[in-house]
Each structure stands twice: as C-alpha cells, then as structure tokens.
Amino acid sequence: MLQVHGLTKYFGGLAALKDVSFEVPENHIYGFIGPNGAGKTTLFSAIAGAIQPSAGRIQSRGKDVTGMRPFSLVRSGVVRTHQVVRPFRTMSVLQNVQVAAHFGRRAITRTSAARDYAMDILKWVGLEPVVHVPASALPLGDQKRLEVARALATDPELLLCDEICGGLTATETRNMLDLLRRIRQRGTTIMYVEHDMKAVMAVCDHIVVLNFGQKLAEGKPEEIQNNQEVVEAYLGKATLGGLSRG
Amino acid sequence: MSAITTSRVKSALPWMVLAALAIAPSAGLTANIVRLLFVTLVWVTTSLAWNLLGGFAGQVSFGFAVFYGIGAYTAAKMIDAGIHPLPSFLAAGAMAAGSSLLVGVPTFRLRGPYFAIATIGVSEAVRVIADNLSITGGASGFRIVEHRPFRQLEHYYTALGLAALAVMVSVVIEHSKFGLGLVAIRHDEEAAADVGINPFAYKLWAHAVAAALTGMAGGVYARYAAFIHPHGVFSFQTSVYILLMPVIGGIGTVMGAVLGGVIFGIVEEQLVANFPNVHLLLYGGLLILIILVEPDGLVGLAGRLWRRITRHHGATDVAGPRPDEILRGTGGA
Numbered sequence: 001m002l003q004v005h006g007l008t009k010y011f012g013g014l015a016a017l018k019d020v021s022f023e024v025p026e027n028h029i030y031g032f033i034g035p036n037g038a039g040k041t042t043l044f045s046a047i048a049g050a051i052q053p054s055a056g057r058i059q060s061r062g063k064d065v066t067g068m069r070p071f072s073l074v075r076s077g078v079v080r081t082h083q084v085v086r087p088f089r090t091m092s093v094l095q096n097v098q099v100a101a102h103f104g105r106r107a108i109t110r111t112s113a114a115r116d117y118a119m120d121i122l123k124w125v126g127l128e129p130v131v132h133v134p135a136s137a138l139p140l141g142d143q144k145r146l147e148v149a150r151a152l153a154t155d156p157e158l159l160l161c162d163e164i165c166g167g168l169t170a171t172e173t174r175n176m177l178d179l180l181r182r183i184r185q186r187g188t189t190i191m192y193v194e195h196d197m198k199a200v201m202a203v204c205d206h207i208v209v210l211n212f213g214q215k216l217a218e219g220k221p222e223e224i225q226n227n228q229e230v231v232e233a234y235l236g237k238a239t240l241g242g243l244s245r246g
Numbered sequence: 247m248s249a250i251t252t253s254r255v256k257s258a259l260p261w262m263v264l265a266a267l268a269i270a271p272s273a274g275l276t277a278n279i280v281r282l283l284f285v286t287l288v289w290v291t292t293s294l295a296w297n298l299l300g301g302f303a304g305q306v307s308f309g310f311a312v313f314y315g316i317g318a319y320t321a322a323k324m325i326d327a328g329i330h331p332l333p334s335f336l337a338a339g340a341m342a343a344g345s346s347l348l349v350g351v352p353t354f355r356l357r358g359p360y361f362a363i364a365t366i367g368v369s370e371a372v373r374v375i376a377d378n379l380s381i382t383g384g385a386s387g388f389r390i391v392e393h394r395p396f397r398q399l400e401h402y403y404t405a406l407g408l409a410a411l412a413v414m415v416s417v418v419i420e421h422s423k424f425g426l427g428l429v430a431i432r433h434d435e436e437a438a439a440d441v442g443i444n445p446f447a448y449k450l451w452a453h454a455v456a457a458a459l460t461g462m463a464g465g466v467y468a469r470y471a472a473f474i475h476p477h478g479v480f481s482f483q484t485s486v487y488i489l490l491m492p493v494i495g496g497i498g499t500v501m502g503a504v505l506g507g508v509i510f511g512i513v514e515e516q517l518v519a520n521f522p523n524v525h526l527l528l529y530g531g532l533l534i535l536i537i538l539v540e541p542d543g544l545v546g547l548a549g550r551l552w553r554r555i556t557r558h559h560g561a562t563d564v565a566g567p568r569p570d571e572i573l574r575g576t577g578g579a
Contacts, residue, residue, distance in 0.1 A: 050436065074442035082440075088433035099430045102423045103442035109423055154441055 001026040001189045002047070002078075002158055007056035009042055009213075016042040017053070018213045024158070029180060029190045031204030031221075033197070035234060038210040040193045041083060044160045047191075048080035049073045060158065074104055077157030081150075081164060083193075085143045087135035093146055094131040097121055097153045104154025118153055125149045125179060141172040148179065152188075159183065160191045165199050177203045201225065209233070260413045260504045268406055271399055280398055281470075286511025287405035288467045293491035293507035294412035294500070295459035300489065301498035302425055303452045304432030306358075309349060309365030310460050310488040312372045313342035315480035317461025318468035319382060322390045325469055331392075331404070335465045342461025343454040350453045354446055357435070369485050376476035387475025390468065401470045408466055412459050416500045419455070428452055432498075460488070483526065487514070490529055493536055496545025505544055 002024040009017040017039045024030045032040050045051045047058055049070040058066045060078055068076070088096050097118035101108050108114040122131050125145055130138060135146060144164050151159055161180065165173045173196065180203055184190055194200045200207065201221045209216040209224060211233040217224060224230055267287065271280050292314065299305050317338035324334035353364040376382045383389075419425040427448050430438040435445045468474045478484070491510045496502025517525045540547045 048440070050440075069444070070436075070439040071442050071444045074440070080440060082437070086434050086437040086440075088430050088437065091429065091433065095426065099426050099438075099443070100441040102426060105442075107442075111421065111423065111426070114423070150441060 001028075001061060002191075003057075003059040004047070005057040005059075007043070007046060007058065008054045009039075009046055009051065010054045015213045017046065017056075020056070020210070020213070020215050022208050022215065022218060024189060024191060026189055027184060027187060028205045029184055029192055029203055031200040031207040032191065032193045032210060033195075033200055033207060033224075034210035034216070037212075039213040040210055041162060042213075043210070044080055044162050044191070044193060048078060048160055050080075071103070074154050074156075075107075077105060077155070078160070079104075079151045079154050079156035079158070080160040081147045081162055083162040083166065085140075085147045087138075087143055087146055087150070089136035090134050092132050093122065093127055093135055093138065094118055096135050096146060097150050100150045100153035104156075106155050121149050121153045125152070126175075141168050144168065144172075144176065145179070148176075148183075152183065156188055158189045158191065160193075162193045163195065164192075165194055165196055173199055256501060257417065259501045260417075263504050263508060264406065264410055264413060267409075268403075271402060277398060280402055282512065282515065284398075284402045284405050284470060285467070285515075286508055287402070287409045288463045289487070289491060289511040289514075290409045290504055290507030291405070291412045291463040291466075292460050292488045293495070293510075294409070294416050294503045295456040295463070296488045297492040297498065297500070297503035298416060298419060298428075298456040298459075299449070299452045301492055301503065302419065302432065303428040303449055305354070305449055305453075306362045306489070307365040307453075308362055308482070308485045308489060309353075309369040310456075311369050311480050311482065311484035312349060313346060313457040313460040314464035314467075314484055314488070315372070315376060315476065316345050317342045317464030318474050318479040319376075319388070319464075320461070321465025322388055322468040322474055323381075325392050326388075326390045328393060331469055334469075335404075335408075335462050338465030339458035339462040342464070343458040346453045346457030347450060350450045354449045354453075366482070366485075369480075369482060373476055373480040373482070376480045382476050385475065385477065387473055387478075390472045390474070392469065392472070401466070405463075405466050405470075408459075408462055413500060413504065415455065415459065416503070420500060424448075424451070429498075486526075486529065490533060492543075493533060494543055496543030497541075499545050502543050502545040509544075 005021050007017055007020045008015065020043065032043065034040055042051070046053045049068050052067050056066070057064060060076055063076065065073060065076055065078065088099065094115065098114045101114040101117040106117070108117060119131065122128055125148060127142060127145055127149060130142060135143065138146060148161065148164060165176050168176060177199060180190060180192065192200065192204060204221060206218065207221055207224045208218040209230050216233055217227050217230050219227070267283060270283060292310065296307070296310055299307060320341040321334040321338040324337055325331055349368050353361055353368065356364050377385055427438070427443045430441070430443055431445045431448055438445055464479060468479070487510065491506035492503045493506065494510060495504065495506025517528060521528060536543060542549070
C-alpha cells in the first residue's frame, strides 16, 4: 500500500527524520511509536503532504506521491487526522463531514447527496445524536471521533491517525480502538501514532519504533515489547547503568 | 416559528429588499432620490461581491477599488467608442476578473492580516499608475460621451438587474459545494486542504467572481456618472467603502451584505455633506464599534433580538468564525 524509502527531513540543521524506510502492507494497522520528538508527527506530515521532505521517496500503490500537496493526496486516497483536533468550529458536525464528502475521492457535487453520505458515516461512527450541534460544542471525545469521521468521508485507502486517543478516558479509548478495527475491516489501511502503549499494542498488527528521527526497530507488538534497544530508548541507558553501578 | 421557516424568511429577505427598490421609482420619487437609490444599488452589488471573498472565504481585501476602477474605465472607454452598454459592462466584468488573477496569484500566498496589507499595497500602486497613464485621463479624469438619449430609469433598472444578479450568484454559491468549500477555508485552510480542497484555487475563483461583479458595478456607475477619474474609482476610500458595507450589515451573510449596502448607500452622501472633513473618521470609528460590540453586524443584532423575543435557543445556523476573528486573521486557529 505505502512504501517509504530513505525519508529525511531537516528543520534547519536538525534532522527530524533521517533515512527512514518501511513498507505498510494493505489492510494492516501499523503503529508508530517513539519518545517525544522522535519524528512521528513529522513523518505523518511528510506523508500527508503538509511538509516537503528533504530527501527520500514515498509511494502509494506504486505511484510516487512524494511532495504532493494534501488536497491531491486526498484524491489519491491518503488522508490524515490531526493530533490537535481541527474541526470547522461553528459548522455543524454534519456540515464538517459533508465538506469531506464533497471534496474527497468521491467528489460528490450535489449537496443533498453529500449530506446523505455524511449522515451514513456519522451513523457508522456513532455521532448520529449530535449531527446538528456545532463542532466546537462537542466534548473532546466526540471531537476526536468527528476528526476521524471527516477523514473517513473522503473515502481514504490509507488513513493516518495521529494520537486520536490522546486525552480520552479509558472507555472512550476502547471505543476509539474498536472504531479503528472496524475501519480496517472496511478495507482501509491505517497508520497509527499514539503515546498510550497499551492502546498501540492492543490494536496494531505491526509496530515501527522511531528515535531521534531514525528507525530503531520494527516488528510485531510482542517483539517490540521485548526489544532491548526499544526499552533503552524509552527508559534511558544511563539510568539503568547508573543503578547497577550503585 | 420553526428553524426551517425562519431560514425561508431569511433567504427571502434580500429579494424583498430588491422588490421594494424595483417599485420605488413608480412612487413618484424625485430624480435626485432615484439617483441616490441608483448609487445604493451599485454599492449593494459591490458589497455582495466583497462578501463572496471576505465573508464566505474569510479573505479580507482592501483592494476592491482596483476592480471597480478597471471595470469603470473599461466600460467608459467602450461606451465612449460607441459600443452598446451591455457588452461594455460584460467586458468590464471580464477585465476585472482577469486582473483579479494578477492580484490574487501573489497575494493569496499570504494569510490573514498579511493578505489584507498586501491588497492595500496593490490598490495604492494601481491608483498611482492609473493617475499617471494618459489612457485614464490622469488626474483630470475621463469624460464619457454616449450617443444615446439619457434615461435615468434605464440606468436605474440596469443597476437593479446587476444587484439581483449579485444576490442570485451569492445565494447559489452559499448553498453549493463551492460555497461550503469557501467556508471551510475561512475556518482552517490546512484542515480544508486535508479533506481535499485546494485553498489557493478556491480563493482565486471566489476572487474572480467577486471582481467580475465589482467590475460590472464600476461600469454601470461610470456610465451614469459620465465622468470618472482615478482619484474617485481607484481610491482607497472606495476600497474601504466596499469592505465597510458587509461589515455593517453582517459579514458572511447575503442579507447582511444587502442591508449594509442599502444603509450605507442612503446615508453616505448625507455624512459626506454634513461632515466633509471627518466622515472618514466616522467610518473608522463605526468599524471599530461594530467589531467590538456586534461583530455579526445588523443581521447578528437582529438575530439576537429575535432570539430574545421568541426565547429561541436552537443551534445557530451562522456557519463561520466571528468577523472579528476573520479580520484579525485568527479564525479557526
């Protein structure tokens, strides 16, 4: 589905991403973890076209999509959600999703058809009771859900979810993870960034670990949990060494 | 009153205003009042046009005098050359729309207040250039000689037809995919791009439609005035007037743009006549007052009163950040 080769991004002299390569197969949920500043959001921004990579290549279904603008990527089926939700605040929940139905891959022209399609999506994600509420009036959990619903309405092949469970309660997180699994069942491939290890381990088929902009490891969740390098990246080598030396 | 009937009434209001203006001349008004209403209709058109870009798409431009002036001069030159007014007005719109691309391509790379400042620069540059070109007549202006009999009502109904066109275009855009895309851009350009909207292209389109209407309004005005000069049609004051009207009436709504245009058109001359030295100061003060006290303009004020009377607390259907947010460039941040 998605192939990333040698992706590199410099911000001034700082390498936010250094020679990162991986491949996401179709219909999988790929998790991306790493300490703060590891480059996870930069990676997503580069794939979704919000920033231009300094070097490297991104291919979606064999087609080179490196450096494409976000709105063209949407038409190629690559869509992201934002870590900090960005709803169209005073538009209703329905209108928010309707916009995506109009301008996504389906490119629905008639407003009534777009509204119907948006309504189906909202029912599917469980936001039906609040369709006419202004997006800004929703509690955070529903806003996160709306962010996903809006991305879904563009009919993506690859959905990039950036911390969609951040700040949610345990129950809300469980529901969100269920939603992710259901999205995958529809045939959408998912790339998922999250700080909550339990959430990532529970839902992902495969995990890529980033540290200081580089790929540290990748593998199945249980492999990652037992990877010494990964544990050190999170807890720090010096701390462990210092303890053992007394 | 249910939400649906309320919105029906709201969408009928602009047409009711135009209908009143259509029958007004038959009420035996003096030629001077008809002239005043003619000017008002021209202002209503520009107000609606500005609202497409400034209200729907949230791009505050101080540069609409450019299109008004280009339209005025295009129509003036063609009518003076003996061409029928109608194709002259269409050409005025086309010229203005074409020039909107020249203005828009560089300035739409800027956001919020930076875009606004850039449009001031463009507007002033165009005025200075127009002032020094022989084709405009320079500072001494240009007199239009039309070899047709002058009939005031013909001018009046041309302006009314154009205003009706502007209302129609606004209403169609408001309820279309295009309009929803513009409102999404007003909220958050990045989020809009993330659902597949090309913000740059959409802003250029909205700008072009707005410029075409403004250019035609300039042309209709020029034909009536029969004398135009760069300090009038290209002036910064013209740009401010065009921006002020939708703000008075209620930014981002069709009714607000109409209402603002009507009120401004009727009181503007009185203000200039009574306060010749400070009328610009009054507009500045008014602008600040509206943004601080009632950012949604008269439409917002009316809506608030209406809700107080009927104790109706349903979801508001005004889709957009508040105008003070638009003007400060912080909408959707």
